[in-house]
Amino acid sequence: AQKVTQAQTEISVVEKEDVTLDCVYETRDTTYYLFWYKQPPSGELVFLIRRNSFDEQNEISGRYSWNFQKSTSSFNFTITASQVVDSAVYFCALSDRGSTLGRLYFGRGTQLTVWP
Amino acid sequence: SAVISQKPSRDICQRGTSLTIQCQVDSQVTMMFWYRQQPGQSLTLIATANQGSEATYESGFVIDKFPISRPNLTFSTLTVSNMSPEDSSIYLCSEGDGETQYFGPGTRLLVL
Numbered sequence: 001a002q003k004v005t006q007a008q009t010e011i012s013v014v015e016k017e018d019v020t021l022d023c024v025y026e027t028r029d030t031t032y033y034l035f036w037y038k039q040p041p042s043g044e045l046v047f048l049i050r051r052n053s054f055d056e057q058n059e060i061s062g063r064y065s066w067n068f069q070k071s072t073s074s075f076n077f078t079i080t081a082s083q084v085v086d087s088a089v090y091f092c093a094l095s096d097r098g099s100t101l102g103r104l105y106f107g108r109g110t111q112l113t114v115w116p
Numbered sequence: 117s118a119v120i121s122q123k124p125s126r127d128i129c130q131r132g133t134s135l136t137i138q139c140q141v142d143s144q145v146t147m148m149f150w151y152r153q154q155p156g157q158s159l160t161l162i163a164t165a166n167q168g169s170e171a172t173y174e175s176g177f178v179i180d181k182f183p184i185s186r187p188n189l190t191f192s193t194l195t196v197s198n199m200s201p202e203d204s205s206i207y208l209c210s211e212g213d214g215e216t217q218y219f220g221p222g223t224r225l226l227v228l
Contacts, residue, residue: 033215043206045159045219047117052215091158095217103149104210104217106159 002027002096006107013082014115021077021110023092033095034068034075035104040088051075082114118143118211120220128226129199136195137223139209144189147212150182154205165192199227
């Protein structure tokens with residue numbers, strides 16, 4: 001069965017600190033997609049990144065970076081030099097269909113608070 | 117990416133009443149999804165709505181409580197029927213045709 005675990009419920013950091021959000025997943029599929037979404041206090045779900053199971057290259061986008069390791073079934077998200085605007089709930093998600101996107105399985109989310 | 121809008125953005129309802137939430141996509145999509153997010157919780161899939169067929173409901177969700185319509189490729193509605201305070205949640209629709217699933221802004225529902 002598909003499952004996404006975000007063990008960190010809440011994280012608090014001070015501005016400019018680096019922070020890593022952990023995500024561990026379970027799936028029997030050999031082809032799948034992994035996602036990170038950001039949910040600010042306003043409630044909308046903002047797409048951050050998609051990674052398919054065949055692409056283990058790490059990715060960097062500005063202050064954001066993602067580390068995908070199939071050997072440990074992890075897809076961790078690092079924010080460098082955090083800012084107050086990064087405060088939000090971050091969700092890791094898994095799609096259970098290979099070539100065509102299907103429903104998403106979400107982790108419980110990590111509430112990140114960045115203090116000035 | 118598709119642009120998705122939802123109406124209403126929020127509502128306060130009395131128990132026993134029903135609310136219909138609308139989801140509009142700015143392009144034609146085959147697959148649409150409805151999720152529920154209870155306070156402080158993660159997102160849970162209610163149902164998958166494909167145009168031209170009956171919605172497929174997840175375990176724990178039934179059509180009588182959450183009827184869904186999908187009249188065309190750009191629009192869907194979710195009705196929350198005979199509401200109780202436990203239905204207080206954010207309801208989100210999403211489209212899933214491409215490689216990335218995009219979400220609407222959500223409907224915040226409070227049931228008194």
